[in-house]
Amino acid sequence: MATTEECHSIQLIDGDGLFNDVGTDRLIKEIKLAECGLSYAVVAIMGPQSSGKSTLLNHLFYTNFREMDAFKGRSQTTKGIWMAKCAGIEPCTLVMDLEGTDGRERGEDDTAFEKQSALFALAVSDIVLINMWCHDIGREQAANKPLLKTVFQVMMRLFSPRKTTLMFVIRDKTRTPLENLEPVLREDIQKIWDSVPKPQAHKETPLSEFFNVEVVALSSYEEKEEQFKEQVANLRQRFFHSIAPGGLAGDRRGVVPASGFSFSAQQIWKVIKENKDLDLPAHKVMVATVRCEEIANEKYAGFTANESWCLLEEAVQSGPVAGFGKKLNSILYTSLTEYDAEATYFDEGVRSAKRKQLEEKLLQLVQPAHHAMLGHLRSGTLEKFKEAFDKALNGGEGFSVAARNCTDACMALFDEGYADAVVELANWDSSKVRDKLCRDVDAHVASVRAAKLSELTSSYEAKLNEALSGPVEALLDGANNDTWPSIKKLLQLETVSAVSGLSDALSGFDMDEKTKEKMLTSLEDHARGVVEAKAREEAGRALIRMKDRFSTLFSHDSDSMPRVWTGKEDIRAITKTARSASLKLLSVMAAIRLDDNVDNIENTLTSALVDTKNNAAVTDRSITTFDPLASSTWEQVPPAKTLITPVQCKSLWRQFRVETEYTVTQAISAQEANRRNNNWLPPPWAIVALIVLGFNEFMTLLRNPLYLGVIFVGFLIIKALWVQLDISGEFRNGALPGLLSLSTKFLPTVMNLLRKLAEEGQMPATNSSQTNQAVASKSFQNGSSTSNMSSSASSGITASENSTTKGE
């Protein structure tokens, strides 16, 4: 036979009942049975031992089952069950050669294997050939009768019939035509069927419900080989397209998909061996469950090893992947489509349940990657939002409008990104990630808003600080009756301007009126605070300011010119004016007067510190007199508005008086000194007496010009000494110190004068004119140095300086 090599047979179950799973799997793989789905058929042959079964199969299906050597005598060749693929028959057909029945080798009583193998063949095959000798037909003791009985009995154990085709192959056909043999055979079969005990459910079930009975007769292979071969060739034709409607196995039922054949056969044999009932429908479900599970696991493993998936999973760890959803969906669909293709012929319920499980497992596997992708999407969108928001704000867009627009754009961007990353199989809820993004965006908007608002407030506060601090300081410095009204006006003006500016700026923030009002009020309070703080700061310097004001007024006249204490000034009046101006300053600085409240501070201070009567009381420290300043609060002024308390005022005033006392004393001394300097002329009566008594001498001088010349020279010498010795300057500090100083200076000065005169006398006549100039210049320098000396000698009092200059 040409094709026997191609279709080698395997021992499916050995003589000891051991199932050859490895061999079966190998055969199935070899003949690619798994790809056949339901398009395959299984044929089995039963019959007495050495009845030419193997010979028939090998001729019919071009298989290579072992045949008995005709010359060695009849003995068992086929042990257990063998299986091979029928060569050249479509669809793929498997054939099983069963161990012969009534075998002498197992003994008459050992029919267990026979029954088991019969049941197995019926459970697995679509067509069962029953090989029988022609001469056994109609015989009571026919060899195939027990076999048929067994077949029918075990068939009852299959729960539901598969509608197996039983083909009776009559061997060694005699001259009796088949038309005559067949009815006898069918009658025999019917009798046996009727005689078989059946379960209640199948008591009345006809044979045709379980079996299609076919009968063929073949000539003897040994005697009429040519005829035999011809008949077999014809019979072979009937096995083509056997599963098609009208074919030999056209109405078979409950077929196990080809990929589950090996497992199914193995399980069926296992159940049969354990002598359990073989529930074919349940078995089908079981096979489907196992196989679908296997396929699903295979697909899952295939998915995890899929290169595209591995790359995608790796890529998404480090950043967003464009088209993530599309890529992932494609890989997932491929796996599931493969599963569907392989599991398609298995029980639908089982198949879809396992598909669902596979889906769930795959989704569980990809979920972290999807989650990572959403994470990237969320953080990326947030970053883009921040950027766009920043840009919009810098571009001058209103805060609320910018926030709204950017948020909308950001959410749209997220939705777009999510659509790109969505896993179609999964019904994952994106709302959590979306909500988180919303929260992040809102938090960012809130923080930027807070920062912007604080920036705005700070800028307006800084503007107010600048606009108020300096002017308030200047106003307080020049404290007068208008100081506080002016400060109040300034505060009002600046506050209104700042509040309106801030209010305009806040309009872009879409704020509720209450918050806005609060912010504006806070700005107003700040402005007030600036003024109050400045006032407090200035109050701390009240003493210095008072002293400054006092010394300004005391040392300068009404034209702001430095005062010269000539002796005509009324120091008492000047002091009083200067003190009252300082007191005015103190009273202005004593309290904050930004409200319309009227207070009595100035009057209280004036009456307590300046008025002579009260002044006396202060100096006397009389315990019986009421002291209005012995308090830490002012009447009508709340403590918060008090800058200098009455007690502090009193203490400040005392300090002020002590510290200004010296200036006044100095002024008085300077005035007295000046007065003394100007009184060097004798009294008028002495001058009159001098004129009267010295008239004669005066006339003598007039009459004699020589005397006049002598007097003139004497005058020059005295004048020169007066200037050189700075006599008026020396006597400024009193007569005694003056005399002492003069006595030490007199002799060197005279000597100096004489030396100069001598030097000038020796000078040549030609240089006389230059010498005269030099002397004049020297004399000028001497004069100015004297002036400087006297100036430095003066004790810094302008009045005495002037008097010295005047004296010169």
Ligand SMILES: Nc1nc2c(ncn2[C@@H]2O[C@H](COP(=O)(O)OP(=O)(O)OP(=O)(O)O)[C@@H](O)[C@H]2O)c(=O)[nH]1
């Ligand atoms: N009379 C007769 N003998 C045949 C026929 N076909 C085969 N034989 C002979 O029968 C003997 C047994 O043939 P096998 O094909 O081995 O029989 P078998 O039923 O497979 O035998 P086991 O496997 O041992 O059960 C051989 O010697 C064959 O030559 C036939 O059509 N008529």
